[in-house]
Amino acid sequence: VVCLPRGSHPIVHYFLCLHKSLFPIRNLKDLDPKMVNRVGLMDAQRRERFGQAVRLLEHASEIIVYDHHVDQSSDVNATDFVIEKVGSATTIVVEKLQKAMEKARKGSSRGEISWTAVIDKKVPMPYLPDTHVTLLALGIHADTGSLNFDSSTPRDARALAWLMEQGASQQAIAEFTHTALSPEQKTALLEAFGRLNQ
Template sequence: MSGEICFLGLGLGGGSGLSRDRQPERRERWRRGLCVAASRKGSKKKKRDGTAPNGSDSEPVLKDLDVVLCHLQADYDTLAAAVGLAKLWGNEAVVVLSGGSNPAVERFLGLFRPMFPIRSGRSVDPRRIRRIGVVDTVRRDRLGSCADWTVGAGYVEVVDHHVGSASDSDRQGRSASEEQCDICNDRGAITLIRERVGAATTMIVERLMDSQWRLTPGEATLMALGIHTDTGSLTFENTTARDAKALAWLLEQGANQSSVAEFKTPQLNQDQMDVLNHG
């Protein structure tokens, strides 16, 4: 991104949706903005309302679309977190898969896609994006061609659970997340919420819990899949008590355990079974 400089500053504001008595093991909250220091020769800047400076566009584009992006080769965690954030934002918010999904998610969506507000990226006019969410990643290169959508959006929220270790922070003199996040917005209207939990879905589920949302069984099952797969069903070292509490709430909301067991791993075809059985 030639001629662009990202400025990073510490923001101490609230707005996470978490109850005050819940203190995460580690929380990093930053605000990142993009400042255009220089433009390429021959390029024409556009006004914030979407019109060109010379008024060549017939009328400004109304920003009325809320979008949540999954990362490339979407897994259950990014999909579940995206569906949850879209629910928090309201009925008009849509989820876009930036590019493909893993085999387990592909099989799940082949059966249940109509249950969720998933839209093809080709059907989205980036100029209309009012608010955009990015979940389970802080890297532009994991958003494919959708990465540029964040630059012109009215507001960007990034939610991630991949936090550098304390030893990394001590050794580098700054947190690993500071170096990794490169998602920008030309208004500086971007917030990164990053916490050390087992799944990004957990962070979204906590906000749904605190806001007393009711989930459909399908939504609860998908979010349970997000937590199960990223925590190894609560067995991985990155698992926290928060993940377990979120999963328990999803069961109360109607998450189907048999469906979780069926869909959390990809279904192998006969050739794959032969490889496993016979080497």
């Protein structure tokens, strides 16, 4: 179950809205905290960042924090912390996915799953749908300013490259990361240019 109690970056939000049938996001009020036993916290490690969702932590037996804000201290009683200096917390998740898929593929070559079974489509190889890898790529683009922010790292770039190899849609990324100026921004820009030309 995915819940976004504080929302998401606008480019991620628009993509999720367009593909809402593929990414069933639950409303916080629909979740019974007593039924939640595992919680993964993304891109934050302070309780105030989770708003009303902090109540989901009360009954969870497992809480994993994935974050890239290495300069913050956590006030979450997590069972595991994965906090690394990268431009995007999504990069950490992508690297974990990449390792898991490599492990599954290696397991297949050791005979745990025969290649003939894969070829005959009896056993599928690990696969991520294009929309999922595109969403992950958008997450990295949102956090790193498309790798333009100073906090961007080579790991973020490698994660994006791997997502491209997995089928991330460059067309969708270009469409959703292109942000047009708001009417107010256009007016301010025109006024600034006008002052420059005086």
